[in-house]
Amino acid sequence: MEIGGLIFLTSGLYMGWSLGANDAANIFGTAVGTRMVRFRTAAIISVIFITAGAVVSGAGTAHxxxxxxxxxxxxxxxxxxxxxxxxxxxxxxxGLPVSTTQAIVGAIVGWNLFSGYPTDQEALTRILGTWISGPILGACIAFVLFFVVRFALNRLSLHLIKLDRYTRNGLMIAGAFGAYSLGANNMANVVGVFIEASPFTDLSVFGFTFTGTQQLFMIGGLAAGLGVATYSKRVMMTVGSNLFKLSPVTAFVVILSTATVLFLFASEGLAHAMESVGLPSFPLIPVSQSQAAVGSIIGIGVAKGGRNLNLKLLLNIVLGWVATPTVAAAISYVALFIMQNVFMQQVFT
Amino acid sequence: MARKQEPISKQEAGREGIGRVFGSRTKALEMEIDQYLSCVDQCVLLLGEALKKYLDGDLERFEEKSREIDEAEKSADELRRGITHRIYAEMLIPDSRGDVLGLIETTDNVPDVAKRVVSHFSIEQPEVYPFLKPDFEELIEICLKAARELTLAIRAFFRELYRVSEHLEKVHFWEHQADQVEDRLKRKAFESTEIKQFSKRVHMRYFAERISLLADEAESVADRLSISVIKRSI
Known part of the structure; x- marks a missing residue:
């Protein structure tokens, strides 16, 4: 592969780093911020499961x-x-609400507009649909999970000290699931735009053949790992102590429901299984993890009687749907023009 | 008699190391908290016994019970220190650590009050007039109930959160009752012609207030507990 190819990949690596630094921090934020789980443990789990999710199941959302x-x-x-x-x-x-998923979609639409390729309206509608259904689904799952967890806790009458131990383990398991789902669902945001123009060819290592796409996802996973290792601690401390103040048990519910949403929109196996029994399957589309998390928090707020519901959160989601892709599309259009006419690079074929 | 906390031997520490995997650390802490609450219960029950003996004029048995209260209070103190150390040293319950330690610290005021009440009785030996004896007995009984409900509420806080409020309501109820009996007792003392000396009337008032302090302390711990319950409920 040429050096130029590697240089062009750096923006994807930066996206991967950002995914690791911010989105992985959302998963373990409360756990690390409240010192229920050590940062090192959270980082190791994140790196392993984000990469695994990306390599095993990342291709579905990329398509x-x-x-x-x-x-x-x-x-x-x-x-x-x-x-x-x-x-x-x-x-x-x-300080504006932003989502990687919505930014990349906006940027791709910007490329479509610049290159003159038509934007597939059906695909766009499907993607926009998941932006709305993602947080709603998160809210519904969190609503149900909240009652299940509360019922179980009342039923089991665990000692506070024992509950603490179970909660730590629960946070680690849910965190692993969250990291896997993040890798599976959101890695397409990082490497998806490189698939068609991938500089990688198939690689055989010890009898295993890694396709160019798999190598891309692996590199994306490693970049996310770097983001986790270098920057996520700071974000975790912010999420854990400032942003949404969640108790560890509530955080467990939020992580589990967010991870489930991301998993539903990423799992090819699940989609095939649902289709095989004649059920409508979830479209394999990257959904915003932070919005699914906010949806989950709102679901818990409703389950608690809606007293502490912060309607500003809802407004933030709606603002994110409109502002992020619009800004990204505009920036993308201008940048592609500069790239083509100033740096004389071919930005489409 | 409350069991004294023994220092952990090297062998026990070794077993603890292995037990880390199986969660014996948390089990030990659970046991220590239970033992601590048992010590508090014991102090309260012994206070009731001691004051009963005093009112019956059995000073020898009263002093014996006083010494037992001293021992139980000392054990409670040692257990409290052990719990604090364990929670911090082993990084347990980081999220509710402050609440639990604050709760245990303030609960410690209950055995402290029990110890001080018997100590004051022992030193000052107030002369309790027979017409006031039933009121003192009633006041003691009510204060013990308030303290007993408090320890039940604390136990529920650790195991069955949804049960805490019913015990807390009872603590508030008995504290209110204690206030009424205390007020009645003091009025009787000052309105009675049987007590000739003003200083003795003041003495009766003072001891009524001292005993009532047990219910007051129970209520202030209960207030703190009710906040912790809100924070802990998911």
Whole structure:
């Protein structure tokens, strides 16, 4: 592979790093912030399971995203990915609600507009549909889980000290599931735009053949791991102590329900199983993890009687649906123009 | 008699190391908390016994019970220190650590009050007039009930959170009753013509207030507990 190819991959690596630093931190934020789980344990679990999720099950959502627009030149992929990452960084700094998923979709639409390729309306509708159904599903799952956990706790009458031990283990298991689902569902945001223009060829190691796509997902997973190792601790401490103050048991419910949402929208096996029995399957689309988490928190708020429901959270979600893709599409369009006309790179074929 | 906490031997520490895997650390802490609450219960029950003996004029048995209260209070103190150390040293319940330690610290005021009440009786030996004896007995009985409900509430806090409020309501009820009996007792003492000296009337008032302090302390722990319950409920 040429050095140029590697350079163009850096924006994807940056997206991966950002996924590890921010989204993985959402999974273990409360657990580490409240010191229920050590950072090192959380980091190891995150790295292993994000990478596993990405390699084993990441391709499904990548196809879903690819249906929107197949970025077919490496400099184009680089620009689209960089613009999504820049949108996330800029909006985060400005304190605006932002989601990697919505940023990458906006950036791809920007590429479609620039290159003149038509945006598949059906794919776009399907993606927009999951943005709405993701948080709603999160709220419903968290609502049910909340009552199940509360019933179980009342029934079992565990000593506070024993409950503490079970909660720690529960947070680690749910965290592993959350990391796996994150890798499976959201890694498409990181490497999806590179698939069509992948610089990798099949690689055989000890009799195993890794396809170019699998190698991409593996690299994405490692970049996320780097994000976890280098920056996520700071974010975890913020999530655990500032943002949404959750008790460890409530955090367990939120992680489990968020992970379930991401898993439902990422698992090819589940989709096939549902189709085989004649049930409608979930579309394999990247959904916003933070919005699924906010949906879950709202679900718990409703289960508690709706007294502490923060309607600003709902407004943030809706704002994220509109603002993030619009900003990302605009930045992507301008950046592609500069890339093509200033740096003389072919951004589409 | 409350069991004294023995220092952990090297062998026991070794067993603890192995037990880490099987959660014996948490089991030990659970036991220590239960033992601590038993010590508090014991202090309260012994206080009732001691004061009964005093009111019956059996000073020898009263002093004997006083010494037992002393021992139980000392054991409670040692257990409390052990629990605090264990929770911090072994990084247990990080989320509710502050609440649990605060709860145990304030609960410690209950055996402290029991110890001080018998000590004051022992030193000052107040002359309890026969017409006030039934009121003192009633006050003691009610205060013991308040303290007993408190320890039940604390036990429920650790095991059955949904049961705490019913015990807390009873603590508040008995504290209110104690206030009424205390008020009645003090009025009787000051309105009676049987007590000739003003200082003795004051003495009766003072001891009524001292005994009633047990219910007051139980109520202040109960107030703290009710906040912890809200924080702990998911």
């Amino acid at each position: 879903g995203l690819g249906a929107l627009g197949a970025v077919n030149a490496l400099p184009g992929s680089f620009t689209v990915s960089l613009c999504a990452a820049f949108t996330v960084m800029w909006m985060t700094r400005a």
